[in-house]
Amino acid sequence: MNSVGKRITFYLIISTILFSVIVPMMYLTTIAFSSAVEISDYPKQLLPDLSHKLKIDWDEDSNYYVISRLNNSYEYEELYYSSRFDRHQNYLTTYLNISKTEEELEDDFIVARETGESVYLKYNKDIFNNFIKFFEVFNGASAALFNSVKAALLTILLSMTLGGSIGYALARTKIKGKDAISLGSLIVRMFPAVSISVPMAILLVKFGMFDTMIGLAIIYSIPNIGLTAWITRSIFLSINRELEEASLVFGATKIQTFRKITFPLVLPAFAASSMYAFITAWNDTAVALLLTNRNQTLALLLYKAIGGTASLHYAASGAIILILPALLFTFILKNYINKMWG
Amino acid sequence: MDKKENNKSIFKSPYMFLVPPLLFYLFFWFFPVLISLIQAFTSIDGGFSLENFRMMFQDDLFAEAFFNTLIFASVSIVLQFILALSLALLINRKFKGSKMFLFIMLIPMAIPPSAVGILWNTGLIQTGWINSFLSITGVQNLMELMGIASGPVIWKQATGLQAVFMIILIDTWTVLPSVMIIILAGLQNFNEEYTEAAKVFGASRSQALRHIVLPIIKPTIITALLLRLISGLQVWLISVMIFGFNTVPFLLERIVFYTDQVRTGVYSYKLSVTYSIFVVVLVAVSAFAFVKLTKTKDWSGANE
Numbered sequence: 155m156n157s158v159g160k161r162i163t164f165y166l167i168i169s170t171i172l173f174s175v176i177v178p179m180m181y182l183t184t185i186a187f188s189s190a191v192e193i194s195d196y197p198k199q200l201l202p203d204l205s206h207k208l209k210i211d212w213d214e215d216s217n218y219y220v221i222s223r224l225n226n227s228y229e230y231e232e233l234y235y236s237s238r239f240d241r242h243q244n245y246l247t248t249y250l251n252i253s254k255t256e257e258e259l260e261d262d263f264i265v266a267r268e269t270g271e272s273v274y275l276k277y278n279k280d281i282f283n284n285f286i287k288f289f290e291v292f293n294g295a296s297a298a299l300f301n302s303v304k305a306a307l308l309t310i311l312l313s314m315t316l317g318g319s320i321g322y323a324l325a326r327t328k329i330k331g332k333d334a335i336s337l338g339s340l341i342v343r344m345f346p347a348v349s350i351s352v353p354m355a356i357l358l359v360k361f362g363m364f365d366t367m368i369g370l371a372i373i374y375s376i377p378n379i380g381l382t383a384w385i386t387r388s389i390f391l392s393i394n395r396e397l398e399e400a401s402l403v404f405g406a407t408k409i410q411t412f413r414k415i416t417f418p419l420v421l422p423a424f425a426a427s428s429m430y431a432f433i434t435a436w437n438d439t440a441v442a443l444l445l446t447n448r449n450q451t452l453a454l455l456l457y458k459a460i461g462g463t464a465s466l467h468y469a470a471s472g473a474i475i476l477i478l479p480a481l482l483f484t485f486i487l488k489n490y491i492n493k494m495w496g
Numbered sequence: 497m498d499k500k501e502n503n504k505s506i507f508k509s510p511y512m513f514l515v516p517p518l519l520f521y522l523f524f525w526f527f528p529v530l531i532s533l534i535q536a537f538t539s540i541d542g543g544f545s546l547e548n549f550r551m552m553f554q555d556d557l558f559a560e561a562f563f564n565t566l567i568f569a570s571v572s573i574v575l576q577f578i579l580a581l582s583l584a585l586l587i588n589r590k591f592k593g594s595k596m597f598l599f600i601m602l603i604p605m606a607i608p609p610s611a612v613g614i615l616w617n618t619g620l621i622q623t624g625w626i627n628s629f630l631s632i633t634g635v636q637n638l639m640e641l642m643g644i645a646s647g648p649v650i651w652k653q654a655t656g657l658q659a660v661f662m663i664i665l666i667d668t669w670t671v672l673p674s675v676m677i678i679i680l681a682g683l684q685n686f687n688e689e690y691t692e693a694a695k696v697f698g699a700s701r702s703q704a705l706r707h708i709v710l711p712i713i714k715p716t717i718i719t720a721l722l723l724r725l726i727s728g729l730q731v732w733l734i735s736v737m738i739f740g741f742n743t744v745p746f747l748l749e750r751i752v753f754y755t756d757q758v759r760t761g762v763y764s765y766k767l768s769v770t771y772s773i774f775v776v777v778l779v780a781v782s783a784f785a786f787v788k789l790t791k792t793k794d795w796s797g798a799n800e
Contacts, residue, residue: 171583172600175600181618185625320513323513342521352765352768353529376524440752443752453608456613460613
């Protein structure tokens with residue numbers, strides 16, 4: 155009896171936690187797929203609708219077709235009327251995310267006129283509509299997406315070359331001051347990026363790198379170089395040196411040995427630290443806000459997009475675009491970390 | 497060992513690996529830090545002065561920003577510690593479907609901050625999903641019956657501590673998995689035999705937890721919480737995305753405000769640099785104090 159109660163409590167806790175994660179994510183996804191009309195629905199639905207149920211009536215007196223939509227409260231709500239099919243078509247695309255041609259509408263609507271009765275239709279929503287609209291509604295969204303990728307790639311390049319060489323030096327050479335280097339990287343990491351960004355602005359203006367992605371990548375690399383050094387160091391330490399020595403004995407040059415033996419072995423570590431670098435750059439808003447002017451990143455664009463409630467569904471679909479790569483890399487990294495630490 | 501050979505080998509010395517990173521940090525980390533130190537401690541005409549700090553302390557929102565930042569950092573660290581530890585202990589029991597549970601639980605930590613802002617914004621507007629959810633589940637009716645609410649709650653009207661606590665909850669939702677996963681890693685490396693031995697000697701479950709498990713995984717917990725403390729003192733984005741500037745001030749929100757929003761030239765620049773220095777010192781002092789306070793003798797011995 156007692157143990158049954160315990161199990162019930164246990165699964166209650168588990169499901170509460172699951173709900174607190176899933177419910178917000180579901181609503182965000184639903185909003186990202188919602189049409190302009192659904193955005194004003196209240197209460198909002200938890201799951202996205204893939205289609206709209208419409209009712210078409212012919213108004214004899216004024217000579218126009220009336221569109222009504224079945225809303226959340228299961229009532230048909232009048233939305234739009236016009237006698238012209240191009241207007242109907244325009245309304246359906248803009249407010250209900252339905253893409254139909256004028257001819258298709260005419261074929262369906264005309265029944266209402268001929269019979270004088272309501273016509274009930276089920277039109278599928280164009281699910282990618284909001285994602286396409288996101289790039290149209292927000293000025294420079296595609297440039298921002300491109301910038302985000304560029305900043306992330308530059309960050310990866312900088313952290314890999316600089317961090318990798320520190321990691322190699324720490325693992326493979328007998329240099330003094332290894333402790334000082336570790337301590338230094340810790341101190342560097344502790345400095346808030348925003349605090350660095352303020353004076354950095356002046357410096358970047360002097361170098362002609364203000365409002366460029368390389369300028370952002372430099373700031374993003376500051377904490378990541380230390381992290382890359384730490385990851386690559388542990389990998390370089392774990393590689394069997396005899397393999398490399400054997401390769402040298404068989405007449406390979408040092409560069410060949412690195413390319414053919416060492417590099418493939420350290421590749422997973424480099425991949426993991428690249429993903430860390432990518433996430434740092436991709437997720438950042440603060441630094442981009444302070445160090446760019448016209449060249450926005452996607453995260454910055456979304457930060458600024460928060461203003462209008464009317465375009466919230468487009469902002470939500472932008473958020474989905476921003477989340478997907480970050481989600482993917484975080485989960486790949488999680489598996490990698492599990493492997494590294496058993 | 498003559499001079500010529502020495503010159504040649506300089507380029508082959510292992511220290512060459514460190515030259516590019518050192519130059520990088522010199523230019524892009526040390527110089528900016530130096531510039532901000534100089535800027536913060538000089539007046540506009542260039543002489544040494546503490547005028548900027550006086551100006552910062554007199555900033556209308558300084559006291560509130562400082563207070564909010566401290567409240568945010570301390571409350572969120574305690575809340576997140578308790579929740580993350582209980583969750584880690586829960587998942588460590590390896591029940592049926594625990595892998596799937598872990599997978600779903602980790603999702604929030606992967607969401608970029610500005611997407612988190614949009615997610616909660618779509619929820620906190622009056623016709624947003626939070627009120628929708630309350631209404632669908634009937635909680636709204638219950639709240640109205642009890643007289644707590646009349647009509648949908650206007651979340652964004654919250655001010656002062658209420659707003660700070662809302663931001664704490666949102667932050668906890670976002671970062672809890674990352675704290676939890678570090679503690680979980682600590683627990684999974686933990687040797688179960690210790691607890692079993694304790695149970696043999698008659699210790700209860702909670703006693704074993706308090707006196708054996710916690711002391712052993714303490715270093716892990718300290719690492720996780722130190723990271724939280726450092727970023728907790730740097731909160732601003734959620735506050736601005738939900739409440740806007742100047743409503744729920746934080747120290748970093750002030751920096752961004754004076755850099756991005758007011759462009760009155762040299763004064764706002766001086767102010768934001770001074771705030772930056774203040775935040776850096778605050779972060780360093782609290783991190784140091786945190787490590788000192790949590791560093792007691794009993795865990796080092798237990799760490800094998």
